[in-house]
Amino acid sequence: MQKWRFTVNKFKLIVLGSFLILFAGCAGISEEYSGGVSSEPTDKSTAAKSDDQTLKVAFDQSINSLDPYGAHNGEPSTVLASRQIYDTLVIKDGTDYKPRLAEEWKEKDANTWVFKIRKGVTFHDGSPLTAEDVKYSLEQQVNSEDSPLTVLWNDFEAVEATNDHTLTIKTKKPMGTMLSNLSLLFITPADSKNDDFYEKPVGSGPFKVESFVPGESLILTGNEDFWDGAPDLTKLEFVNIPETAARLTALQTGEIDVTWTIPADQIAELEQAEDIEIIKTPSYLYYFNWFNSSREPFDDPLVRRAMWHAIDTKTIVKDLFGETGEVMSSPIPKEVFGSSDMETYAYDPELAKELLAEAGYPDGFSTSMMWSNGGGPQILQLAETMMSYWSEIGVQVEPIQIERAEWIEKLVALDWDMDLQTNSVITGDGDYTLGRLYISDANRNGYKNEELDKLLIAAKETTDQAERQKLYNRVNQIIWDEAVGIFPLELKQIAAIRTHVEGFKPSPSDDPEFRYVSVKK
Amino acid sequence: MTQESTMSVSNEMVMKRTTLVKWDWGIIIACIPVTMYVLIGIFGPIFIDFDPTKTFTGSRLLPPGSVLENGKTAWLGTDQVGRDILSQIIYGTRISLLVSLATVLIGGSVGVLLGLISGYFGGLVDSIIMRIADIQLAFPAILLAILIAGVLGPSITNVIITLSITRWVTFARVTRGATMATKKREFVDSARVLGVSNLKILFKHVFPMCVSPLMVIITVQIGLVIISEASLSFLGLGVPPSQPSWGLLISHGRDYINSAWWIATMPGIALAILVVSVGFLGDKLRDKFDPSLD
Numbered sequence: 001m002q003k004w005r006f007t008v009n010k011f012k013l014i015v016l017g018s019f020l021i022l023f024a025g026c027a028g029i030s031e032e033y034s035g036g037v038s039s040e041p042t043d044k045s046t047a048a049k050s051d052d053q054t055l056k057v058a059f060d061q062s063i064n065s066l067d068p069y070g071a072h073n074g075e076p077s078t079v080l081a082s083r084q085i086y087d088t089l090v091i092k093d094g095t096d097y098k099p100r101l102a103e104e105w106k107e108k109d110a111n112t113w114v115f116k117i118r119k120g121v122t123f124h125d126g127s128p129l130t131a132e133d134v135k136y137s138l139e140q141q142v143n144s145e146d147s148p149l150t151v152l153w154n155d156f157e158a159v160e161a162t163n164d165h166t167l168t169i170k171t172k173k174p175m176g177t178m179l180s181n182l183s184l185l186f187i188t189p190a191d192s193k194n195d196d197f198y199e200k201p202v203g204s205g206p207f208k209v210e211s212f213v214p215g216e217s218l219i220l221t222g223n224e225d226f227w228d229g230a231p232d233l234t235k236l237e238f239v240n241i242p243e244t245a246a247r248l249t250a251l252q253t254g255e256i257d258v259t260w261t262i263p264a265d266q267i268a269e270l271e272q273a274e275d276i277e278i279i280k281t282p283s284y285l286y287y288f289n290w291f292n293s294s295r296e297p298f299d300d301p302l303v304r305r306a307m308w309h310a311i312d313t314k315t316i317v318k319d320l321f322g323e324t325g326e327v328m329s330s331p332i333p334k335e336v337f338g339s340s341d342m343e344t345y346a347y348d349p350e351l352a353k354e355l356l357a358e359a360g361y362p363d364g365f366s367t368s369m370m371w372s373n374g375g376g377p378q379i380l381q382l383a384e385t386m387m388s389y390w391s392e393i394g395v396q397v398e399p400i401q402i403e404r405a406e407w408i409e410k411l412v413a414l415d416w417d418m419d420l421q422t423n424s425v426i427t428g429d430g431d432y433t434l435g436r437l438y439i440s441d442a443n444r445n446g447y448k449n450e451e452l453d454k455l456l457i458a459a460k461e462t463t464d465q466a467e468r469q470k471l472y473n474r475v476n477q478i479i480w481d482e483a484v485g486i487f488p489l490e491l492k493q494i495a496a497i498r499t500h501v502e503g504f505k506p507s508p509s510d511d512p513e514f515r516y517v518s519v520k521k
Numbered sequence: 522m523t524q525e526s527t528m529s530v531s532n533e534m535v536m537k538r539t540t541l542v543k544w545d546w547g548i549i550i551a552c553i554p555v556t557m558y559v560l561i562g563i564f565g566p567i568f569i570d571f572d573p574t575k576t577f578t579g580s581r582l583l584p585p586g587s588v589l590e591n592g593k594t595a596w597l598g599t600d601q602v603g604r605d606i607l608s609q610i611i612y613g614t615r616i617s618l619l620v621s622l623a624t625v626l627i628g629g630s631v632g633v634l635l636g637l638i639s640g641y642f643g644g645l646v647d648s649i650i651m652r653i654a655d656i657q658l659a660f661p662a663i664l665l666a667i668l669i670a671g672v673l674g675p676s677i678t679n680v681i682i683t684l685s686i687t688r689w690v691t692f693a694r695v696t697r698g699a700t701m702a703t704k705k706r707e708f709v710d711s712a713r714v715l716g717v718s719n720l721k722i723l724f725k726h727v728f729p730m731c732v733s734p735l736m737v738i739i740t741v742q743i744g745l746v747i748i749s750e751a752s753l754s755f756l757g758l759g760v761p762p763s764q765p766s767w768g769l770l771i772s773h774g775r776d777y778i779n780s781a782w783w784i785a786t787m788p789g790i791a792l793a794i795l796v797v798s799v800g801f802l803g804d805k806l807r808d809k810f811d812p813s814l815d
Contacts, residue, residue: 245779265582265601265780319578320602373757380762380773381576381602388576388602399763401675 053222053519054235055501058247059510060261062215062240067198068186069137071146074426076510079184081218083511084236086186086203089115089134090179092428095337095465097179101129101187101204102167107463110174111157115167121227123189124208131161136190138169151436152181152427155461174461176468180337180429206231206515216240232503232518251276251496257519258504260495263377264324270496279495280323281506282335284425286490287376289369289386292417293484294446297365304483305345306355310393312347316385317489320378325489331434331479333490335508338430338459338472342480352393364394369418371400372407376422377491383420386488414446422491426509430472435460438479447484547805554798562618565611573612573765577603582781598783601773606783609765610791616766617795620680621746625739628685632692633735637723639693640700651697654690662687666749670758680759684746695738699731733810740803744796751792767792 063081065072072078089102099105102115121129142153157170169178189202200209204227207220218238222231239256241247248266250256252273262270262278270276291298291307298304317325330339356364369387371379380401387397397418402410410416425433435456440448452475459471480487495506500520506512580589581603587595589605597606639650657665666687673679703709704727712722753759754768762769767788774784 244776263776265777269780316578319581378601384574384602384762385576385578388574391574399761401757401762 052235053233054237055233055258055514055517055519056237056239056256057258057514058239058241058250058256059259060244060247062242063212063218063238064214065198066201066209066212066218068188069140069144069147070198071148073144073184074148076424076426079426079509080511081238082186082203083205084207084220084514085201085205085209086188087121087205088185088187089117089182092180092183097183101134102182108168110463111171113169113171113178114162115169117165117167118227119165121204122225123204124202124223125189127189129187129189129204130164131167132164133190134167134187135159135161136192137187138185140188141185149181149184152177152184152432174463176460176462176465177427177429177431178463180427180431184427206513207233207236210235226515228515231515233514236514248496251498254498257501258495258497258517260493260506260510261377262324262494262496264320264322267323267494275499277497277499279497279504279506281493281495281508282326282333283491283493283508283510284333284336284428285422285493286328286333286424286487287382287420287422288331288485288487289418289420290445290485291483292414292419292446293448294414295417297359297361297367298417299446300359301482302355302359303361306352306359306393307390307395308345308483308486309348309355310352310395311345311386311389311486311488313344313486313488314347316382320381320385321489321491324377324492324494326492328487328490330476331485331487332425332430332476333508336425336428336430336433337465338434338469338476340473340476342476345483345486349393356393356395364396366396366398367417368398368400369420370402370407370410370416371420372402372404374404375407375420379420379422382488386420386486411444414443419445424509428509430475431456431460434472434475434479438475438484445484447482449478449482452478545805545809548802548809551798551802551805554794555802558614558795558798559618561611562614566615569608569611571605571608571612573604573609574763575604579603582777582784584781585783585787597787598781600770600784601777601781604765606770606787609770610767610788612765613767613770613788614791614795616677616760616764617747617750617792620677620684620750620760621743623681624684624688624746625742627681628688629692629735629739629742631685632689633696633728633731635689636693636696637700637727637731640697641704641719641723641727643701647697650693654693657687657690663749663752666753667756667758670753675758675761677760677764680750680753683753684749687749688742688746691738691742692735695734696731699734700727703727703730737803737807737810740799740806744799744803747792747796747799 059077061075061077063077064075065078066081066085067073068078068082068086073082087101089100090097091100101118101121103118105113105115108114115134117129117131117134123129138159141147142150142156144150155171155173155175157172159170160168162168171178175181187204192201200212206223206226208223210219210221212218217240220236222234222236224230241250241256244263244266247256247259248262248270251259251270267278271278291304293299293304313327317327327344329341329344332339356362369383371383383399387399390397400416411419423433436442437444438447438452439456440450440453455471455475455478459468459475462468462471493506493508493510495504497504502518502520503516504512505516577590577599580587580599581601583589583595583599585596585598587598589595589599593605595605595607597610599605600609635650639647666683669683669686670679673683709722709726712726750759750766751768751771754766755772757772759768760766770788771785774781774786774788777784
């Protein structure tokens, strides 16, 4: 008897357990339908802001370093922080460059640039900014061993401060990327040599550093003495909220005011909230699927083109990425200098099969595709969908999803058949991607073409931007027609702000300037 | 000592009970869901027309009961690339059962063999095997599994190898206990006196006495292995992304828990029901065959 009762109790427990699971499922249903209600505006935090101008920002990465010449200076988060704290000589505006610390500049000869440095600019500690500070900053960048941006300055020869407000830069070869490189060179005081300087750095930008905890938060205050007018914001806070769901909830409850990088499937939910505005802008981030052209069967351009024709890029972008993606028309995103407008490969599986047959693979072949965990938004879905399309033309693809460290190792060693990844043209200039990755010496994807090499070097060494654009048009055409890779889509930057935020303009490289932002009272 | 004596008592009880053929309804009821899962695992993928590598981006994230473009109904909804969740769960059943049975078979065989040797011969061999087992037991099983799986890389075979390595210890310890109890029994002594070889004594006289406690352990371990496989796949260390494992489905559905709850919930329910039924069956078997184990 004793034993029987025992088992009956157990049975009850199991029934109870299954109900719990069912309830959990139902909770999911009700949550979905009450989604609009839960995102009701909570004005508690905004009410407190009526007299001071405080803005809280969280995005998908953490700010790990404020050193603009260190190992982190290729990361958008460090560039973002630097944009607020420091200033640059020039700034990119569309495809052109506008003066900032440099009032004007001229090319004395093909290898000499002269910049006139703005007078009356001071650092946060009150000391004046002179050409010596710029010289120091440029030398820091050129000599930095950790910085991924050092390679941009390979043709740099010397820099000289002619007087307090004149700077001369000499190059070994003509440098067509001078202005784009300078738009990423942040100016620090010439005596900022001590190691703990970057814990609370001093710059000449619109915001001063109040406190900085790497990986957690950065608190800035408005710089009253900024040369171009003090910013409206008195306080600007960057906090790190790593989980996307938590970050979006924080925006809905008013804990933060601005965020960006929002997954396609989450936009609809945010759009329902009345006090949240979604801003979509082009970005420098895009997907490519490279073929290893040094390996069979991808050494044959027919096979590479067949692979592209087998994929319905338009449908994939529409279904998977919706408003967050756009079909590419060039091997670099539209917003980048040097992009062209070409016709995308049509979805034509029959043509793809014919091309494969012509190349000697009438029944298709087996290959593999590698990508890294978290290598881009919805990367697994994109990979699975592409593989599904390829199986239609008889190409069986083995998926290889690996950790980022292992992926980088294999990528550089050319130990792969196909590689799917995102890539960002951080300078906004085509040379950063085209000149760095597609030149034969770099040997990043096994593709070698002497004509392409000549064009890339010519484009790098030409200072006439119109001429450079013409050269890049030819470069793009070759990469496109030879199908060095498949360039399926460029990603849009999706930012969400609470409606009381004014003047926020997202940037394609994820480093918006907050000096123009204000909070409506 | 006391453990050994109760063991022999229990074995006598088992012998007494099994001679009386009596239906145990508890066990039969507990068998029903488990049998259903086994049948679904074996025959399900044969009857449904489903290719886990095919995606249908036009019908992604549809709620349960939606009608797809091709006229079929997705009873449990579709996932983030438009695949039917129900079909994936059915395929996943096969993977879960395959991994758990193979693990119990391989890990179990190794464990039983080492347990028999250790219990029967005793001495230095026993000390070495049992100390290795103790060291391994002191280390959390899932951490060890993550370590091994991380080194081997994701594939079904590697998951089976990994989980076998983490599971042999339990089998070895239970078999050793039963062996030590049995080897002191009169019939074993008689066999030894008659000059029967050690090998023959081990497999003909000692091993049969270990079967009933092993039956209980096997059912308990199957449940644990299914969960371990799902955990490893969830972490991306189990089966490769091209195979629809339950753990992988839950992991992929995690990002959509607010907007498309069914992707993670449905395989979660399937997993919970299977593990609970197997555990329930194990409990009933233990009550019947070996009340002294706990």
